[in-house]
Amino acid sequence: MPIRQLPDILVNQIAAGEVVERPASVVKELVENALDAGALRVDIDLEEGGVRLIRIRDDGSGIPPEELPLAVSRHATSKIGSLDDLEAVATLGFRGEALPSIASVSRFSLASRREDDAHGSVLDVDGGRVGIVAPKPHPRGTTVEVRDLFYNVPARRKFLRAERTELGHIEEWLRALALVRPDVELRVSHNGKPSRRYKGDEDLFSGARLVETLGREFADAALRVEHAAAGLRLHGWIAKPSYSRASADQQYLYVNGRAVRDRSVAHAVKQAFADVMYHGRQPAYVLFLELDPTRVDVNVHPAKHEVRFRDARLIHDFVYRTLHEALADTRAGQAGELAAASPSDAFTASPASPSMPAWSRSMPQPHLALRVDEARAGYAALYGAPPAQAAGHHDAFAPPPMSPPDAAVDDAGALVPPLGYAVAQLHGIYILSQAADGMIVVDMHAAHERIGYEKLKTAHDGEGVRTQPLLVPQTVAVSEREADVAEAESATLAELGFEVTRTGPQSLMLRGVPALLAHGDTEALLRDVLADLREHGESLRVRSARDELLSTMACHGAVRANRRLTLHEMNALLRQMEATERSGQCNHGRPTWAHFPLAEIDRWFLRGR
Template sequence: MPIRQLPDILVNQIAAGEVVERPASVVKELVENALDAGALRVDIDLEEGGVRLIRIRDDGGGIPPEELPLAVQRHATSKIGSLDDLEAVATLGFRGEALPSIASVSRFSLISRREDEAHGSALEVEGGRVGDVTPRPHPRGTTVEVRDLFYNVPARRKFLRAERTELGHIEEWLRALALVRPDVELRISHNGKASRRYKGDEDLFSGARLVETVGREFADNALRIDHSAAGLRLHGWIAKPAYSRASADQQYLYVNGRAIRDRSVAHAVKQAFADVMYHGRQPAYVLFLELDPTRVDVNVHPAKHEVRFRDARLIHDFVYRTLHEALADTRAGQTHHAAADAAMTAFAAVPASGAASMPDWSRPMPQPNLALRVDETRAAYAGLYGPTPAQIASGADVWTPSPMAPDAAVDESGALVPPLGYAVAQLHGIYILSQAADGMIVVDMHAAHERIGYEKLKTAHDGEGVRTQPLLVPQTVAVSEREADVAEAESATLAELGFEVSRAGIQSLLLRGVPALLAQGDTEALLRDVLTDLREHGESLRVRSARDELLSTMACHGAVRANRRLTVPEMNALLRQMEATERSGQCNHGRPTWAHFPLAEIDRWFLRGR
């Protein structure tokens, strides 16, 4: 077959295969065009999941009548004019492929009017064949109608799913848009019935927008993130580790306002949660990454789902460290009485006396007196956490918490109470019951002590650094040529991780030393995994993860066991340690270590006040 020029209609239909995957793709492209035109209200009308009809109305700037035919031509756009513009794209759309691609596989009409025009103008396209521009009444803005999607490409249409499924994809994309553009009002109807409305004029960090998009439970468990460094800013919300998902359905990432998927950032988030997430669960987050547009290439995917960072290693490290440090501050009791969207505050240990140090768990523990009053418990810690009744009666100075310990609360008597309150009893040899300022705290003592021991072990090993254990007999490790190249280029990084390794050949390495703590494991497999991480993400946390897994096991075996009887001072000592320990809200396996029951909720159990 001779070489020949493809007809324009076929070219557009081929492009539609990349740009228009399903009705949700059409909605995405058209709504993004509306936002680029300055719209503050967008109406989305759908029929049969968008297959029969997609109508997008906006109140944006509109299109001049003479430009309507150009708008449905390939690579015609008002958003870039030079290579410099392409390298610093700030708009959602810019490729000039969406409208001609959509028009080539549907019955398409475009109506628009600018503010200074007496009437609107309309253009119709059927199966890629462009009609004439005609006058049409229309308010300021633009309306695009897409009917009978893929009517002329039956092979594509048969791959569409059920109406409910296609509608679900549209609603999910609009939810993601509503999170990043709370200033825009979105009205959605399906089959003639209003289905959802997102109000405009809201702040990016408004609690109302978070609730109506991701849900009340996420909002109640959200931790606010806002950190800037090296010309980067990461802000938004991450859900507390105790709030996790079976799937990645609540993971929203935006780069300069564009919703994207990125393996490197997703890996950084996963690594940040690795130490606090229950096995097999997924973290939930809404994160906005902002950087200079010249440092990110958005022109790597026809549908603009992916980007390429020019400093991918820096981005990965920035995201990981920001979230890792934020999660480290999730100490038990820290935020149970604070608003869900309050900014996270670093929490430091309150100065402790000998009485508040961790007890010697090896000695016999007498059964605590279950009738012991909280006042008596408080008396033993008067110098640490609030006054005794005698101090209040005598008018003595009342202890106030350090500025580094902002989570102390005031009970009904006016006394300051630590975040996890004062222990009153041990339940079934497993749980500690504590009276907090505004209710009851229940602590899983084994899970809590396990985390405390684990964090102490990590701190000790971090202080020493990763020691290398030389091998008596160096080992030859077979790798791919690409892995050998990485090992040679990253020899200094490997040394920091405890590996003494050099290149032995095109596809082989000579391993002379391994991380001492992990010397009994499969160090060759670990080395290969580290090389894979360095190649794909620019850094590796494999050694740290393997080390942490070993330390976690050690901490678990060393933690206080169920049915070990604790005295009330020992229980209080454990509570104070929890308040001062990083990540103490979860055990080493991601399970919660404590629960809070507000007094109002307990009152409802017994119908008090009704």
């Protein structure tokens, strides 16, 4: 077959295969065009899940009549004019492919009017065949009608799903848009009936928009994140670890206002939650990442679902450390939102400080005399230091000099710590505590396990990762790419405890391994670390494996069920929980405490009715 130029209609239909996957793709492209035109209200009318009709009306700036034919021609756009514009693009749409692609596989109509135009204009396109511009009454803004999607491409149409399924995809995309553009009013109708409305004129961090999109349960569990460094800014919400999902259905990432999927950022978030999330569960979050547009390439996917960062390693590290520190601040009994993810914001004071809460000065607690000898002795043996020295102070499990400054005032006007004061032990498992506004129930084993685990991690971090030389160096066969990574990242590997040299195009010599993990499968661990370094620029495998071992040690050292505690011991445990990072969850992600407000307890007994 000879080489020949494809007709324009076929070219547009091929492009439609990349841009227009289903009705939700059409809604996305048209609504993004409306937002780029400055619209503050967008009406979306749908029939049969968008297959029969998609009508998008907006109150944006409008299109001049003479530019309507250009709008439905390939690679015609008002948003970029040079390579510099493309490299720093800030609009949602910019490729000039969406309208001609959609028009080539539907019965298409484009009507618009600018503020100063005497009347509106309309242009019809039927399966890619462009009509003529005609006058038409129209308010300021633009209306796009897409009827009978894929009517002329039956092979594509038969792959569309049921009406309810296609509508669900549209609603999910609109939910994602509503989270990032609370200033825009979105009205949706389906088959002639109003189905959803997102109000406009709201702030990005308004609780109303969060409840509107993801529900009250997510909003109640949401922690604010706000951090900026190195020309990067990350803000938004992460749900507390106790609010987790079976799937990744509540994970929203926006880069410079564009909803995207990025494996590197998703990996960083997953790693940040690894120490507090129950196995097999997924975190929930809405995160906005902002950076210079020239540092991110948004032109790597036809539908603009993905981006490519020029500093992917820096981005991964920034997201991980921001969220890791934010989650570290989720102590048991902590109230309110998390405004900044910085350990420097933590409350510190000496026992003699006048800023110490009155309840802490008036009722000092003795240390919790629980047996943790096995864990501490095991740790000391690994690092050759006496237990007290390895832990960093005289008693690794002694209570801190004070608790966080979240004290509340009870009915008598006395200051009460966040987790209150212990009143009893239930079935040898739970501690019952009276708080300022109700009752606290603590799982004493889970809580003590987290306290011990955090102390062991702190002690190990102070020592650093030690390398244990192998008696017999081990040859490791790898791919050439893995060998390249090992050679280029030799310093990083050394920091992680590996002594590795390249001995050939596809071979490495392993001479030393992390001391704490020397008895595990270090060859497999090395391969995983190399894979992480190749894909994400850094690896947390060694830390993860170390934490798993320390978690086991802390679990063995924690107080067991049916151990009878005195009130002083119970209160000491509560004070340590209030001061320990991540103490809201045990090492396995289970909650360590629960709060029952007095008003809820009153409802149990119908008081006040």
